[in-house]
Amino acid sequence: MSFLFFIFIHYVSYSQLLDRMLKKVEDKVVDKTEEAINKSTQKKDKKTTEKSDPESKQAPTDSSETQEKESGSEHSSTNGNTLEITPLKAYSKFDFVPGDKVITFEDFSRVGADDDLPEGWNTNGSSEIVTLNNYPGKWMALKGGSYSAFLPEFITNIPENATIEFDMILTESDGGIFFQIFNEELKRRQIEWTDYRKDGISIDLYGDWIQMESYIPNQPTFQSNTDHSIKSIFEENVKKNIKVSIWRQKERLRMYLNDRKVMDIARTFNGSNAYNTIQFVKRTENDVYIRNIRVAVGNPDIRAKLAAGKFSTNGILFDVNEDKIKPESYGVLKQIAEALKSDPSLKVKIIGHTDSDGDASRNTELSKRRATSVKTALSKEFGIEDARMTTDGKGATEPVNPNTTAEGKANNRRVEFIKTN
Numbered sequence: 001m002s003f004l005f006f007i008f009i010h011y012v013s014y015s016q017l018l019d020r021m022l023k024k025v026e027d028k029v030v031d032k033t034e035e036a037i038n039k040s041t042q043k044k045d046k047k048t049t050e051k052s053d054p055e056s057k058q059a060p061t062d063s064s065e066t067q068e069k070e071s072g073s074e075h076s077s078t079n080g081n082t083l084e085i086t087p088l089k090a091y092s093k094f095d096f097v098p099g100d101k102v103i104t105f106e107d108f109s110r111v112g113a114d115d116d117l118p119e120g121w122n123t124n125g126s127s128e129i130v131t132l133n134n135y136p137g138k139w140m141a142l143k144g145g146s147y148s149a150f151l152p153e154f155i156t157n158i159p160e161n162a163t164i165e166f167d168m169i170l171t172e173s174d175g176g177i178f179f180q181i182f183n184e185e186l187k188r189r190q191i192e193w194t195d196y197r198k199d200g201i202s203i204d205l206y207g208d209w210i211q212m213e214s215y216i217p218n219q220p221t222f223q224s225n226t227d228h229s230i231k232s233i234f235e236e237n238v239k240k241n242i243k244v245s246i247w248r249q250k251e252r253l254r255m256y257l258n259d260r261k262v263m264d265i266a267r268t269f270n271g272s273n274a275y276n277t278i279q280f281v282k283r284t285e286n287d288v289y290i291r292n293i294r295v296a297v298g299n300p301d302i303r304a305k306l307a308a309g310k311f312s313t314n315g316i317l318f319d320v321n322e323d324k325i326k327p328e329s330y331g332v333l334k335q336i337a338e339a340l341k342s343d344p345s346l347k348v349k350i351i352g353h354t355d356s357d358g359d360a361s362r363n364t365e366l367s368k369r370r371a372t373s374v375k376t377a378l379s380k381e382f383g384i385e386d387a388r389m390t391t392d393g394k395g396a397t398e399p400v401n402p403n404t405t406a407e408g409k410a411n412n413r414r415v416e417f418i419k420t421n
Contacts, residue, residue, distance in 0.1 A: 088333075089330075091329075095261070097163075097302075098245075098294070109138065111138065116129075121151065128141045136320050137292075155295060157276050161249055163294075168290050175207070177282060179244070180278065209230065251269045251270075252264075306343075314415075318373075340384050340388065347390075350392070350416070354396050354413055360396065360397075371391035371392060390420065
């Protein structure tokens with residue numbers, strides 16, 4: 001009996017020890033994105049040291065290691081983290097087609113990590129450039145209280161036919177932002193969230209609704225459209241990347257969150273006014289993260305351009321340093337496929353191009369693989385015969401813009417379709 005009691009006591013002690021060991025292991029297992037988001041809300045001790053001793057902060061270098069960590073590079077690193085892969089067909093209802101010439105692109109690759117407000121921005125709040133473990137590149141953390149405004153002063157024109165895109169991460173399901181489009185003289189403006197009432201549009205993305213308000217000067221009323229159906233989008237994407245896409249076609253406004261069209265209003269913009277400013281306004285006390293702000297001009301007539309001999313697009317997107325097509329490219333691919341189907345005799349050569357970041361030979365090989373991926377998608381997803389398509393890749397050898405700016409690099413990262421018959 002005493003022997004059994006001895007065994008029982010040791011079994012209990014061993015079980016308790018094992019439970020404690022498992023608990024320690026569980027405590028160490030954390031969600032990497034959440035950890036990065038939480039850490040980014042605090043200034044690092046290193047930054048304080050750097051401010052007191054400026055020489056302790058290393059200047060940016062042109063080394064290949066630094067280039068590979070920049071989000072604008074063709075060879076950015078994700079530090080070994082696996083990104084979530086979304087099937088192309090998940091965006092089968094996504095009909096957004098970005099403009100065919102980038103006029104503004106901000107991915108914060110020019111800014112050092114842990115820096116404050118980047119050059120060219122204005123705010124009545126505060127910000128910090130951060131990195132997040134599960135998402136490549138750099139993000140701008142919008143800080144400060146609710147209704148803190150953030151103005152990219154380098155954006156000075158929203159043409160009649162234009163697209164605006166940006167990535168956003170919210171840290172709470174009932175948070176959000178105002179996204180505003182103005183007609184204002186930048187040098188005369190004071191940064192505050194109510195400025196859009198002078199002449200502009202405000203889109204309120206908040207909690208369980210999306211609301212658009214359009215103001216026209218010298219008129220006492222404004223039009224308002226409210227949709228309470230986006231709650232599920234925010235709830236399913238807390239601390240995840242949300243792709244925001246806005247399409248202006250003269251007076252018409254269309255807006256998408258990820259693959260879903262949430263707004264399509266025929267008369268929103270005042271056709272007699274030139275819109276020249278956008279602004280982000282926090283709708284929450286918690287941080288909001290943004291990156292990849294892209295303004296492009298043009299309403300590409302893909303069918304006419306292919307018939308004439310050549311169509312070029314930077315709307316076919318790829319994972320960094322990969323040949324996998326991102327699902328938000330579906331709208332462009334669909335229109336290309338429809339143009340090819342409308343003329344069964346039309347054959348094309350698909351040519352991939354990159355910017356100049358990274359090794360030249362790797363860029364050439366990458367551009368060839370990307371062209372092949374486009375051909376495969378058009379064949380398997382849209383039924384275009386393989387025999388009608390050939391592929392090639394030019395790497396960075398045929399730039400359309402200098403590779404000295406983010407906008408230039410964005411325009412150089414493109415796919416061309418050349419008529420071959």
